[in-house]
Structures are given as C-alpha cells and as structure tokens.
Amino acid sequence: MRRDPLEAAAMVPRLFVATGALALGVSAGWLFYLSLQPVPVSWVDWARTMLIGFSVFWLGWGALTALLGLLWRPAQDALGDLDSEPMPSFATAIVIPIYNENAGEVFARLRIMRDDLMAAGCVSGFDFHVLSDTRDADRVEVEKACYREVARDPGLPIYYRNRTSNEGRKAGNIKEFVTRSGGAYEAMIILDADSLMTARCMMRMVKAVARDPKLGLLQTLPVVIGAETVFARIIAFATGLYGRTFARGLALLQGRCGPFWGHNAIVRTRAFAQSCGLPVLPGEGPLAGHIMSHDTVEGALLARRGWTVRCDPDLEGSYEEVPAHLLGFAARDRRWCQGNLQHGRVLLARGLPFWSRMNIGLGIIAYSASALWFSFLVLSLISAGTTSVYERTMRVFLALGDFQLSLLLGLIIGLLFLPKLLVALAGLAGYQNGILGNLRVLLGYAVEAVSAIFLAPILMMFQSRGIMEILMGRDSGWTTAHRDHEALRLSECTRATFWMSVVAALGMAMTWYLSPLMFFWSLPVALPVLLAPVLVWITAKPVTARGAARLGLIANTNQVLGGELRRIADV
Incomplete structure (x- = not known):
C-alpha cells in the first residue's frame, strides 16, 4: 500500500516531539525519585514520582511543539499562490x-x-x-x-x-x-x-x-x-x-x-x-x-x-x-x-x-493535567504528614543542597519559560519597531510571564473542581458566552473564588505546621490561590490601548483588525 505523503512528512516531527517529551518525563520522574533518597520511599512518594513525570511529559510536549514551530518551517506556503486563481463557481x-x-x-x-x-x-x-x-x-x-x-x-x-x-x-x-x-x-x-x-x-x-x-x-x-x-x-x-x-x-x-x-x-x-x-x-x-x-x-x-x-x-x-x-x-x-x-x-x-x-x-490530558498537579500537591501534604519528624527533617535537609532536585526545578522552569522567550526573541526582527518597540515586546513577555505565574494556580483550581464535579455527576449545562466587558465587582469575584481561598489557607496552615521550609516552597502556588478574589477583580478591570501599550501588551498589528477591516475597528 502506498504511504500517504502527508502522513510520511509528519513522521519525523511526531517522533521528535513524542520521544523528546517521553524522555523529559522519565528523566523528571527519575530525578525526583533520586531526590527522595536515602529515606524509604512510600506508596505516596511513588505516586508523586509518577505524577511529576507525567506533568513534565505534558510540559515537554508543549515546549517541543513550540520549538518545532520555531526551528522547522515547511518548504513553502501551500496556499501562497491562491490569490491569483479565479474564484470557483x-x-x-x-x-x-x-x-x-x-x-x-x-x-x-x-x-x-x-x-x-x-x-x-x-x-x-x-x-x-x-x-x-x-x-x-x-x-x-x-x-x-x-x-x-x-x-x-x-x-x-x-x-x-x-x-x-x-x-x-x-x-x-x-x-x-x-x-x-x-x-x-x-x-x-x-x-x-x-x-x-x-x-x-x-x-x-x-x-x-x-x-x-x-x-x-x-x-x-x-x-x-x-x-x-x-x-x-x-x-x-x-x-x-x-x-x-x-x-x-x-x-x-x-x-x-x-x-x-x-x-x-x-x-x-x-x-x-x-x-x-x-x-x-x-x-x-x-x-x-x-x-x-x-x-x-x-x-x-x-x-x-x-x-x-x-x-x-x-x-x-x-x-x-x-x-x-x-x-x-x-x-x-x-x-x-x-x-x-x-x-x-x-x-x-x-x-x-x-x-x-x-x-x-x-x-x-490537557484537562486532566491540572487535576493531576493538584493531586501531587495534596499527596505532598500527605507525605509530609505521614512521615516521622526525623524523616521530614532529613528530607528537608537533604533537599537544600540536592543536585537532582535543583536540576529538576531548573528543567521545569526552563520548559515553562524558555520556549516563550525564544519565540519572543526570534519574533522581534519581524516587528520592525526599533529598539523602543522591541523593549516593549520584552516588557510584554515579562508581564505575561508574571501574570501566568499568578493566574495558572487559579485556573488549576477551577479545572480541578470541574473534574471533581464531573466525576460526581454534575453537568455544566449550556451556558451563554461571557463576552461583555463590564467590570466585575469585588463581591462577585469573592463569591466565585472564596472556596479556593479557604482551601489555600488550610493548605498553608498545614504546611507551616508540618514544615516551615516546605511552606515557603509552596507560596508560588498557594499565595495566588489565597488572593484569587483580588487577582480576578484586578484582571477584569478595563485598560485602554495606550495603557496596554505601556505594559508592552500590544506586540504587533495582528492584535487590531487587519488593514482590510480597520475602518470598523470600533465594533
């Protein structure tokens, strides 16, 4: 049977992304397992090891797909010469x-x-x-x-x-x-x-x-x-x-x-x-x-x-x-x-x-990943709560200078931010905005990265709750799209996210009781969730185009209507 040329052309990119993501996931799991030594590993820690490996596999899949798009371009645009063709009947x-x-x-x-x-x-x-x-x-x-x-x-x-x-x-x-x-x-x-x-x-x-x-x-x-x-x-x-x-x-x-x-x-x-x-x-x-x-x-x-x-x-x-x-x-x-x-x-x-x-x-997987990451955090609390004071102290002490744990943390941070930074740097030449314009793009990258750090844990909580509701048999119904730009009141944001603030407060209290050092490690996730009502309220505020430009959040003209439709950009 003759092989489909489109499928044949996709084989190498698929192998690159799949094997690369799998290698990253296995490596992450192995590094995490090594970081737990020499204290005995419980079933909770084995579950955490698998979850961290799966999470890095998923991060790696997205990062390698972006890298593929950055470095590997098709030979030609398949639709590049269509403008000269007549319209079909x-x-x-x-x-x-x-x-x-x-x-x-x-x-x-x-x-x-x-x-x-x-x-x-x-x-x-x-x-x-x-x-x-x-x-x-x-x-x-x-x-x-x-x-x-x-x-x-x-x-x-x-x-x-x-x-x-x-x-x-x-x-x-x-x-x-x-x-x-x-x-x-x-x-x-x-x-x-x-x-x-x-x-x-x-x-x-x-x-x-x-x-x-x-x-x-x-x-x-x-x-x-x-x-x-x-x-x-x-x-x-x-x-x-x-x-x-x-x-x-x-x-x-x-x-x-x-x-x-x-x-x-x-x-x-x-x-x-x-x-x-x-x-x-x-x-x-x-x-x-x-x-x-x-x-x-x-x-x-x-x-x-x-x-x-x-x-x-x-x-x-x-x-x-x-x-x-x-x-x-x-x-x-x-x-x-x-x-x-x-x-x-x-x-x-x-x-x-x-x-x-x-x-x-x-x-x-895209919607399961948040629930699995939340499960990792819960299991980490369980692990801390079910080990002896000596074992907790030993693990914290070993983690301070642990090479494997540092390498794992660097891997996760790199997968989260490096592909985006490479795309931003590679794209600067295409904007032709001069030094000031390029600096604004980099400022926008920084603003978006910081925003992602604060908003990702909140989205994790929403998605984890959604999966729990689905498993409990609750239907989402058919809701109307939320496209209005009317500013939210702080009371609305509080009613919608108060539950996650309570979960964060309880988790932070338990973490502090079990291990103050672990408490500080948990802050990048726990603090945004605790402050969810305020963060949702602030990000729902209207901002003018001039204000967005000052924050670097207008990268190119594709973010307004194209030249063909610019006359109606106020719609």
Whole structure:
C-alpha cells in the first residue's frame, strides 16, 4: 500500500516531539525519585514520582511543539499562490450559530464581512446563515429585528432561522442546517458569534477547497481582537506573540489528521454530511448524551473517511474574541472540560487514524493535567504528614543542597519559560519597531510571564473542581458566552473564588505546621490561590490601548483588525 505523503512528512516531527517529551518525563520522574533518597520511599512518594513525570511529559510536549514551530518551517506556503486563481463557481455558506448572544454585535460583524466581500468583487457565491438556538422570546425578537434591518440592504443573501428545538446544541444546529440546506453548498465556513474574517481569507479558503478535492476541512488560526480588560489583553498578547509559532509546530505534526476547533474553518459540506454523524453517548450523567466538544470528534471522523483535515497557521485575516475576565474564561473552560472528558468514550472507536486518536487523547490530558498537579500537591501534604519528624527533617535537609532536585526545578522552569522567550526573541526582527518597540515586546513577555505565574494556580483550581464535579455527576449545562466587558465587582469575584481561598489557607496552615521550609516552597502556588478574589477583580478591570501599550501588551498589528477591516475597528 502506498504511504500517504502527508502522513510520511509528519513522521519525523511526531517522533521528535513524542520521544523528546517521553524522555523529559522519565528523566523528571527519575530525578525526583533520586531526590527522595536515602529515606524509604512510600506508596505516596511513588505516586508523586509518577505524577511529576507525567506533568513534565505534558510540559515537554508543549515546549517541543513550540520549538518545532520555531526551528522547522515547511518548504513553502501551500496556499501562497491562491490569490491569483479565479474564484470557483460553486456556492459557499457562511454559517454563524448563536445562542443567547448580543444580536446587535453579531449582525454588525455579519455586515462588516458582507461589505468586505462585496468590496472584493464577490457579488455572488456566498450566502450568510445565522442559525439561532436562542430560547428567550425577547432575545429572539431582537435577533429578528436586527436580521430584518441588515437584510434590507442590497448585497449577498442573508438567512436567519430560530430552531424550535435545540437538541444537540451547536452540533445539532449545524446538523440541521446541513440536512436541510447543505446540498446547495459545496463548502461552508463555520464561524462563532464573535468571529470575524476578511474577504481575502474567506476567498483563499474557498479556493483551497476547489484546488484540493481531498481537502475536507481547513482550520485557520484566529487572532484575538476586541480585548479591553487586563485579562483579555494578556490573552491577546500571548496568542499574538506565541500562538502562530505553536500552531506551525502543530501543523507539522498533523499529517492529514489536523485539528478542528469548531469555528473559523471551512468544511466541505459533502464530506461533513457523509462523515460527521455524532453518536449520542448512552447512559446517564455528564459523560453521557450529546458530545459537547464535538469539533475534535468531527475532525477525527472526517479523517476516518479519508478526507484531509489540516490547519494553516499562516492564513491571515481570521479573528475572534475571548472572555473579558477569568470567571467567564473558567465557565467556558468548564464546559470544554466536560466535553473533552466525554471523548474518552470515543477514543477507541473503530477506524480512527492513529493521530486522530492522539488529538483526542491530548485533549483529555490537557484537562486532566491540572487535576493531576493538584493531586501531587495534596499527596505532598500527605507525605509530609505521614512521615516521622526525623524523616521530614532529613528530607528537608537533604533537599537544600540536592543536585537532582535543583536540576529538576531548573528543567521545569526552563520548559515553562524558555520556549516563550525564544519565540519572543526570534519574533522581534519581524516587528520592525526599533529598539523602543522591541523593549516593549520584552516588557510584554515579562508581564505575561508574571501574570501566568499568578493566574495558572487559579485556573488549576477551577479545572480541578470541574473534574471533581464531573466525576460526581454534575453537568455544566449550556451556558451563554461571557463576552461583555463590564467590570466585575469585588463581591462577585469573592463569591466565585472564596472556596479556593479557604482551601489555600488550610493548605498553608498545614504546611507551616508540618514544615516551615516546605511552606515557603509552596507560596508560588498557594499565595495566588489565597488572593484569587483580588487577582480576578484586578484582571477584569478595563485598560485602554495606550495603557496596554505601556505594559508592552500590544506586540504587533495582528492584535487590531487587519488593514482590510480597520475602518470598523470600533465594533
């Protein structure tokens, strides 16, 4: 059997990342085990050793993927010469599923994209479909009023429908569209309510589908826009500076089994219809029923039928927004966590390509990692509490000058910060902002790194709680996206995070009682969790573009709308 050239090209990058991450994880576990000697190792310490090895494996996977994207570039941009090709004659649907969204903003973005397409000469070939799952009658009336206003303007056709039943949530919404209207379209561009794409980007995606008859899905890398709070600015800076490099590494691993993130992508309608029928998982509880994180599974199902699924990180003109504050981010993350854990029930489905299973498995690991790290911290307390005073004192004494422990700590710090620093340094030449501009980028790197140190433990607590709730049978439900930029009150932040402050205070008290030195080692994790209400409140504060620039949090022009859409940057 002839080997697929896309899969063959991905073999060496996959081996590089997989073997490198595995070697880092095993080395970390071995170093931690050696640091426990010569005091006898209990079952708790064996569990801690495995957890530290797994955590470093996961850190190593991300770091090596970023390094791959930094050092190893494809020979050429597969879509580089598409601009000169004529538009194909087939029709493309631009699909926008919504649920309890701000209708004015949704249709304003639609108007922007329609105007840009028409300005680019696309007077036909694209139809817009707003697919509403909104249940609130008043919101539905607002959506209909906004639709009527925009539909009155001449231009590309716009259609709107509100489903009578929102079975299957977003996946069911798109399924109903494909079942009813998909036959009229060769391809569909799937957007989220907060998505925005330039005409050039959409036209290139359509041409890519026309050029490659095996291309089932092409995923873009959305750039974050609309950031107005400290938290959103930090996310926008991080994705703007590091995201494209990491996505290049991801693209080199994909072969024909790339990622699908559920939006800002084009899908061949026929391929989707024949491949992406999702199962309803049997049983009761949060891991049963309709698959919430359906996009990863749909990408795997397309690859199973032989269609190519790929991500092009260099395809510019694709934008999205992020939640304005950490509470909104955590609420969305909780829904994704439940959806990704559901994937464990489809991981072994028949016929899935190996790398599709890897994508599904890595998604599960991404949400399990926080709970496993939290388990390591809990087990460390148990270990300290179940050993004698002599053994605790001996371990603390040995740890002060322990070479293996120092090497392990250096390895973890290097994996956390070195890849980002290398990407930041490598990217400075591309900004051409002079010495002052480059210093601002480095300042932004420092601000983002410090912010990550303070916010990562809080996200760990949210994700660990989410996994506990799922294991206890609690469903996250179908929540509305948190995209408003209204500042949070300190009382709201306290109500939402008080529980983790209590956990941190108890943990710090126990650690101080067992070992004052261990207490000081725990502060980088425990202190941010203790101060979670204040940190969430501060990062939810609005900050102007000038203020963000002073903090170095505007790295390049990709963090505002591109030149094609700059005239509507206030939307």
